[in-house]
Amino acid sequence: MSTSIDDNLAVQGQVPKHVAIIMDGNNRWAKKRFMPGVAGHKAGVDAVRAVVETSAREGVEVLTLFAFSSENWRRPANEVSALMQLFAVALQREVKKLHKNNIRLVVMGDLSGFNDQIQTLVHEAQEKTRDNTAMTLVIAANYGGQWDIVQASKRIAEEVQAGRLAVSDINEAVFHQYTWLNEFPAPDLMIRTGGEQRISNFMLWQTAYAEYYFSDALWPDFKEQEYKKALAAFADRTRRFGRTDDQLKEASDD
Numbered sequence: 001m002s003t004s005i006d007d008n009l010a011v012q013g014q015v016p017k018h019v020a021i022i023m024d025g026n027n028r029w030a031k032k033r034f035m036p037g038v039a040g041h042k043a044g045v046d047a048v049r050a051v052v053e054t055s056a057r058e059g060v061e062v063l064t065l066f067a068f069s070s071e072n073w074r075r076p077a078n079e080v081s082a083l084m085q086l087f088a089v090a091l092q093r094e095v096k097k098l099h100k101n102n103i104r105l106v107v108m109g110d111l112s113g114f115n116d117q118i119q120t121l122v123h124e125a126q127e128k129t130r131d132n133t134a135m136t137l138v139i140a141a142n143y144g145g146q147w148d149i150v151q152a153s154k155r156i157a158e159e160v161q162a163g164r165l166a167v168s169d170i171n172e173a174v175f176h177q178y179t180w181l182n183e184f185p186a187p188d189l190m191i192r193t194g195g196e197q198r199i200s201n202f203m204l205w206q207t208a209y210a211e212y213y214f215s216d217a218l219w220p221d222f223k224e225q226e227y228k229k230a231l232a233a234f235a236d237r238t239r240r241f242g243r244t245d246d247q248l249k250e251a252s253d254d
Contacts, residue, residue, distance in 0.1 A: 016188035016234055018062040019055060020210070022202055023047070025194030025218030032218075038082040043220035045090060050223040052137055056101065058231060062136045062184045066202050070110065070144035084118065087141065091121040095128060102134035108180045109143030138181065145204030152178035152205075179205050186210070189234045193219045193226075211237050 023044060030040030048065065055063045068087070073080060098105055107122045114122075155178045159165035165174075176182055187203060190210040197214045199207070213230045215222060 014235065015059045015231065016211075017060070017185045018064070018187045019060050019189045019191065019231075020064040020066070020187040020203055020207065021051065022066045022190075022192040022200060023219040023222075024192055024196055025222075026220060028194065029218040029220045037079055038086070040218075040220060041083060041086055045086070047220050047222050049094075051227050052098075052103070052135075054224045054227050056103065056135050058228075060135065062138060062181075062187075064108070064138040064140060064181070064187065064203070066140045066143070066200075068109075068141045068143075069201060070113075070142055070147055071201065073113070073142075084115070088118055088121060091118070091125050095125040098137060099129050099132065102132045103129065104132040104136045105129045106136060106138045106181075107141055108138050109141045110147065111142065113142040136184065138184075140202070143180075143202075145199075145201045148180050148203070149205055176205070181206060188239075189213060189230065191215065191227075191230050193217055193222045209239070211239065 026040035026044045027037040028040070029043060030037050033039070051065075052063060068083060072083070075083075095105060105125050107126065111119050111122060152175060156165065156170060156175065160167055160170075181203075186206050186208070187210045190199065190203075190207050191213045192199065193215045195214070195216045195218075199212075211234055213233050215226055215230065217226045
């Protein structure tokens with residue numbers, strides 16, 4: 001179900017319903033310690049656990065983590081191989097914990113790029129947790145924001161060609177229904193760790209009205225304390241969605 005801007009009108013002090021995070025800095029964390037890059041990715045798993053646990057405690061409904069972009073295949077072959085192994089192990093070990101804590105797992109992206117083992121593990125994990133209701137954890141893997149928009153456009157074109165959709169019916173709400181995560185609220189807060197200030201082709205459509213927070217902490221160091229700084233910063237912001245402060249006040253008074 002799509003969510004309108006009015007449904008998302010937020011006031012100061014609110015916890016974001018949907019947090020999206022670009023987990024950056026694993027390689028630099030490892031390099032600072034004279035360790036191979038894969039050691040940073042392994043250390044990053046602890047940060048994932050901490051952020052998931054904190055999100056659940058704080059009342060976040062959806063947490064989306066950018067684990068592997070469609071551009072990450074360009075990285076050195078040994079690093080990509082290690083990441084795939086780590087992904088498979090995480091799917092095997094962590095899903096039981098998620099299920100025990102009533103957390104649903106969704107993997108967002110082009111799964112056809114992964115080997116049969118990972119595709120099977122993803123399918124099993126999603127099926128096992130599909131009815132869980134405490135929180136949804138979305139892992140973006142082999143995902144890119146431009147790819148998301150293109151695949152939505154192709155599906156819409158197919159619907160028009162088949163006569164199931166008229167061109168005149170296409171608007172933002174209709175387009176949204178063909179993108180990933182259309183059943184969830186749009187991200188309220190987008191976080192990037194590692195000190196870089198760009199969004200690297202992540203959820204370009206869905207984050208049109210997100211608040212952005214950039215942390216200098218490298219991802220393995222982004223634990224509960226750093227995450228709560230981001231949540232506190234969000235709580236101090238007023239989200240206008242094109243409106244004035246007076247209009248927001250009038251809306252809150254009604």
